[in-house]
Amino acid sequence: MPVSADHPMAGCSGVTDPLAWIDAVAAQLPDTLLALSNQNSGSFHPDGVDATAAQLLALLAPLEATVERIALPAFTSTDDRGARVQRPIGQALRLRKRPEAPLRVFLGGHLDTVFGPAHPFQTARWRDAEHLNGPGVADLKGGLLVMALVLGALERSPHRERIGWEVLLNPDEEIGSTGSAPLLVEAAARNHFGLIFEPAYADGGLASARKGSGNFDLVIEGRAAHAGRNPEDGRNAIALAAELALALHALNGQRDGLTVNLGYCHGGGALNIVPDRAVLKFNVRCADAGDACWLEEQLDLLLTRANDRNGFRIQRFGGFTRPPKPLSAGIAQLQALLTDCGREQGLALQFRPTGGCCDGNNLAAAGLANLDNLGVxxxxxxxDREWMRWSSVAERARLSARLLLSLASGSRSWNAAQ
Incomplete structure (x- = not known):
C-alpha cells in the first residue's frame, strides 16, 4: 500500500538523526492518539478492537513489514448461573521484519482496553497542554505510539540490518491473554529479548519482578427447597459459598506475598427459596511458582471437603494464566542497559517489583528476558481518571530507541546466553 508524503511516519525526511526524528514526528501525533483513544476497543468489542488494529496498521505502513491478522478462539467464562459461555474477541496483529537478522527483538502491546462500549468513559480530553485524560491513553494506546516511533527510528539507522523485529498486538491482554498466549510462546522462541509497552508508573519508574496471577471460578450447586415449609431438605449454595469465601480469604498472609482477592459472588433469587446455586470468583497473586502450587493444593483440599457434603457439588474453572516473573540474569542485563541509556538522556530510572502482571510474565516463563512497561x-x-503525560511519548520512545540503535551499531552488546 503506497504511503502518502504527509504520513507522519514517512515525514520529516530531512531529519537524519533517528532520535531527533522521534521528536519531530511525535509533535505531529496528538490527533493520532486522540483517535486511538476515542475508538472503543473493549476486550469484548471485537469490531472496535479490529478497528484499532486497522489504525495501527495505517500508522506502521511506512515500516514495510510482513503483516498477519490472526483469528483467536473465543474467550470462555462462567455466567451467573454457572454455565460456561463463549464470547468472541478481536484478531491479533503480527508484524515481522528481518527474521533472519543476527539479533532479533520482540515488541509487544495490546489493542484492548477495560472499557466496553457501554461504559460511560469513551472520550479523551486534554487536562492541560501536558496531560491527556482518556480511555486507554496510558494503557496502552499511548504505548503503541511509543513503539511505532521506536521502530521508525530503528529503520532510519544505517545499522538496521543487524536487528530483526517482531511485533505482536493482541486483543485480549486485559482478560488474561488466554487466546494469544500460544503466540507469545512462539515469539519467545524466535527472539533474543523483548520490549513491552505497558505504561510506566506515574513517577516514571519501571517494573522489575512481577507477581503471577490466576483467576478462578467456583460453581456451587446445592438443592432448592421451600424456605418455610421444608428448609431442612434444601442445601443452601450461598451459605457454602460464604464458607468457602472465608476459608479462601484466610489464606492471605499464610505465604509471603500471596494474596487472594474475592472479587465476585452471585447466587439466589426469591427469598422464600433455599438457593440451589452460587458462583464465586477470585484472583490470586503470588511471587513464587511454589506458592502457586501451594494455593492449588489448598484449593483442592477445600473443594474435596465441600464435595463430600451430601447434596452439594462444586465445579472449579480457571487457574494460573500469568506465571510469576522473577528477576532473571537476562532481565537484570536489560535493566542495566536501559539504565545506561536513560542516564544518557538525563533520566534516573528506578526499577521496583510489583504485584501487577502482563504479557511480560508469559514471555519470561517461556524463556524470553524482557522489560515490560516501556510505554508512556x-x-x-x-x-475514568486514566491519564498520561504527553511529553513522555517522545521521551520513552527515545529511551527504547537508544537501546536498539546502540545494539545495532555495536556500541552496546547483548549477551544472548542470558
Missing amino acids: VGGDIHS
Missing part, C-alpha cells in the same frame, strides 16, 4: 508515563489506569 501515566496513572489511574482502569478508571
Whole structure:
C-alpha cells in the first residue's frame, strides 16, 4: 500500500538523526492518539478492537513489514448461573521484519482496553497542554505510539540490518491473554529479548519482578427447597459459598506475598427459596511458582471437603494464566542497559517489583528476558481518571530507541546466553 508524503511516519525526511526524528514526528501525533483513544476497543468489542488494529496498521505502513491478522478462539467464562459461555474477541496483529537478522527483538502491546462500549468513559480530553485524560491513553494506546516511533527510528539507522523485529498486538491482554498466549510462546522462541509497552508508573519508574496471577471460578450447586415449609431438605449454595469465601480469604498472609482477592459472588433469587446455586470468583497473586502450587493444593483440599457434603457439588474453572516473573540474569542485563541509556538522556530510572502482571510474565516463563512497561508515563489506569503525560511519548520512545540503535551499531552488546 503506497504511503502518502504527509504520513507522519514517512515525514520529516530531512531529519537524519533517528532520535531527533522521534521528536519531530511525535509533535505531529496528538490527533493520532486522540483517535486511538476515542475508538472503543473493549476486550469484548471485537469490531472496535479490529478497528484499532486497522489504525495501527495505517500508522506502521511506512515500516514495510510482513503483516498477519490472526483469528483467536473465543474467550470462555462462567455466567451467573454457572454455565460456561463463549464470547468472541478481536484478531491479533503480527508484524515481522528481518527474521533472519543476527539479533532479533520482540515488541509487544495490546489493542484492548477495560472499557466496553457501554461504559460511560469513551472520550479523551486534554487536562492541560501536558496531560491527556482518556480511555486507554496510558494503557496502552499511548504505548503503541511509543513503539511505532521506536521502530521508525530503528529503520532510519544505517545499522538496521543487524536487528530483526517482531511485533505482536493482541486483543485480549486485559482478560488474561488466554487466546494469544500460544503466540507469545512462539515469539519467545524466535527472539533474543523483548520490549513491552505497558505504561510506566506515574513517577516514571519501571517494573522489575512481577507477581503471577490466576483467576478462578467456583460453581456451587446445592438443592432448592421451600424456605418455610421444608428448609431442612434444601442445601443452601450461598451459605457454602460464604464458607468457602472465608476459608479462601484466610489464606492471605499464610505465604509471603500471596494474596487472594474475592472479587465476585452471585447466587439466589426469591427469598422464600433455599438457593440451589452460587458462583464465586477470585484472583490470586503470588511471587513464587511454589506458592502457586501451594494455593492449588489448598484449593483442592477445600473443594474435596465441600464435595463430600451430601447434596452439594462444586465445579472449579480457571487457574494460573500469568506465571510469576522473577528477576532473571537476562532481565537484570536489560535493566542495566536501559539504565545506561536513560542516564544518557538525563533520566534516573528506578526499577521496583510489583504485584501487577502482563504479557511480560508469559514471555519470561517461556524463556524470553524482557522489560515490560516501556510505554508512556501515566496513572489511574482502569478508571475514568486514566491519564498520561504527553511529553513522555517522545521521551520513552527515545529511551527504547537508544537501546536498539546502540545494539545495532555495536556500541552496546547483548549477551544472548542470558
